Amino acid sequence: MTIHHSFQLWFLLFRTFLKIGAFTFGGGYAMIPIVDREVVINKRWLTELEMLDLIAIAESTPGPIAVNTATFVGYKVGGFWGAFFATLGLALPSLVIIYLVSLVYHQFMANPLVQRAFQGILAAVALFLLSAVTKLNKTVRKHRIPVVTSLLTLLAFILVFFTGIRSIFLILGAGVLGSLFLHGSPKSKEKES
């Protein structure tokens, strides 16, 4: 590939993920169908199977799923700089839009009408949080649940609700315990049937 072609490809990656970043609300999983349409169907950068691999990798590595996706697709298509420009494209709309929101945020929030509106909105946020819990819980229940997992969940519940333990320690601790005791655990239910 000539240098000229690489530049074109990087720019195309940048533009594609700029569009994804600018038009996806909710991020994360909400982004996957749109990435699928752009990357698999329109641009044919990945196959359907590679897309499934990508989702598995995005889920099993830390960090925002959207960023994982952009970096992975960018690297597959255009190497290191492909990853760089895809990720930059994804982040740029958020950076600009939220920066602009920040400029008017305090004036906006000082308005008494807005304050009342946000009392209502916080009830909606509580609902969003609960449905996030339900969604995350579904990922847990996709797999057969060994006794160790139930015990771990109970222990986590007690530690979170009754002590001031920091989340980072809890996450790391659970991960290490999982690696040690759950590495032989069954694959997902669907794969077995």
Added chain:
Amino acid sequence: MNILWELFLVFFGIGLFTFGGGYAMIPLIQEEVIQRGWLTGEELLSFLAISEATPGPFAINVATFVGTSQAGPLGAIMATAGVILPSFLIILIIAALFKSFSSNRYVQGFLHGVRPVVVILVLAVAWELFVQKAWDGGHIQWRFLLLFAGLYGIKKRWNPHPILLIIIAAIAGIALYSIGT
């Protein structure tokens, strides 16, 4: 420590320890950001609604928001770079070197351990918000309970887009909190 580096490092840590994306990040952000006095708990959760109504991933939105509030545009760039960098580096390494990373049994074991804990952590945030709003000042806040029950019913029945639900909640909030105040 220089505020720009502090923003970078705090969000680097948040990016590094979030599994499950988006909402799974909130417990970590809450601890780091509130403890430093960068935002109050209510500001963070209000921003969650703003982030739902603006495009882009929550992680980048919240990093930009906190970064701007502490150090202007440079702060936004440093916090965002911080939250992105762990993902970027880890995915590069995996894409280049470990093709079978996600089917590795120890990686799977790690995730089997982490996932239920993340569920509990997000549940705790939801519970804290609910209790704080429903029993504000030691009194039962009937307005909040009414709103919550109404929105829950709407979500169950019609499952509207989150932005529409936010608009409904805002209008209901203005109406209810204007009564008798």
